[in-house]
Amino acid sequence: MKKDQKIRIFINGFGRIGRSAARILLEDDSFELVGINDLYNYEQMAYLLKYDSLYGTLKHTVSLNNGTLLIDGSPVKLFCERDPARMDLHSLNVDVVLQCSGMFLTTHSNLPLIGNGAKRVIVSAPMTDDTPTYIFGVNHREYRQESIISNSSCSANAIVPLFKIIDGHFGIDAAMMSMYHSYTAYQNLLDGKHYSKDIRRTRSATQNIIPLLSSAAEATGYFFPHLKGRMYAKSIRVPIPGTTLYALDIRIKKETTVEEVNEILLQEAETAYSYILDATAFPRSSEEYVQNPYSAVVNLPFTAIVGDDLLRISAWQDNEYGYAKRLVDIAKHLGYSDASVAQ
The missing domain is CATH 3.40.50.720 (NAD(P)-binding Rossmann-like Domain)
Incomplete structure (x- = not known):
């Protein structure tokens, strides 16, 4: 085309x-x-x-x-x-x-x-x-002209770029991911019957914090086969209609400092991942990230290190709009799949 x-x-x-x-x-x-x-x-x-x-x-x-x-x-x-x-x-x-x-x-x-x-x-x-699964900004340039592909999940689109950066600079040994996630249409507005195996889905999404198991570890693991069985994720549904706050606890292989990690994240967000990642030190809350176009916005003041090897990174995402933006981006890449015109 x-x-x-x-x-x-x-x-x-x-x-x-x-x-x-x-x-x-x-x-x-x-x-x-x-x-x-x-x-x-x-x-x-x-x-x-x-x-x-x-x-x-x-x-x-x-x-x-x-x-x-x-x-x-x-x-x-x-x-x-x-x-x-x-x-x-x-x-x-x-x-x-x-x-x-x-x-x-x-x-x-x-x-x-x-x-x-x-x-x-x-x-x-x-x-x-x-x-085959592709995430725009991560591996979309490896697209092999397949007619059917996956763009993975909203969580993977947020987490995978951050893990790629950390794994590349420090190495990842294991990770646990908590997603403070807005409620979804699959939850109940009021307490009532639900067809999920998880009985907590019967409870009102607007009145409760509801912890649920998440497929984010498996979706993220697609891109990190060396971490198979070494990642865990949970989705903590909170009573707001949009955005997600990610808390990523990562055991790294190389000692570092908060300052070094933030400098690397900021540099990568401004260069290699400039189209899909952002970073901020400004004290915003979830409302300010509604309709944000990035896959993830790193919350730099919340970066922390405990001991020598336990790193926490926090990031915001509009899990609907930000994900849909990447879906459209990868559609453009496939539509203009000739390498000479692809984004």
Whole structure:
């Protein structure tokens, strides 16, 4: 694809990540949103794209006309299909599907999208098989033209760049990760029945701090095979609607100081990882990181070392918007997959 051509995007799954990605796409002239699929009615799709309690009212005009979504007058084909095999994407000339449904977590389950006309699929979650996984800013330049890939999880997008820096400079022996994570749609608004195996999910997300096991250690471990079995993660859900604060406790192999670690993190955020990492010493709280575009913002004053080898790093992330930004970034990389024009 030539760089002056728009990348044609189809979103399968129009929840929090899918709608955040749509908002980001609409602000980038590199893309054209051509289709959306989800299992709720079209009026709600249009309404929830236009109005968002966390991110505000979309500046673009949004309307419906006979099952077609019009954004600033440009048509977006809508579907309400459970089975991807029932959607004809050939007529839409789809370059990249953003698979944001959370329901198709293997290469095989995404093949119908390719068979129906999509050139590539990016899954916005860790996979349950050996589907190749890429994180923008970490290993996206190693992309091997696979038609179906994963962009891993929001947590991995925040943690992996930081671990790459620390492992490269000091070596990592083991790590424990705590994520003070905003509540999600999978939690209950009020106490009530829940279909999760974890009974704590029955409790109200707006009234409780709810600790849950997390897949972040496994998702992060994909990039650090030498740390297999040496990482643990938990997600501590807190009663706010957006952002996550990461507390990463890392046992390192080389003695260092807080000053040296912060200098390295700041330098890397300004150079090799300038597009995806930021660092700050300013005393902000979670509200200030809503709609922040970075994968992680290191909170430099909270860096600490205990003894000779136990390092703590803290970082903020808008786990929806920041992750959706990376999803769109990697879609651009795949769309312009010729190395001469890739970002």
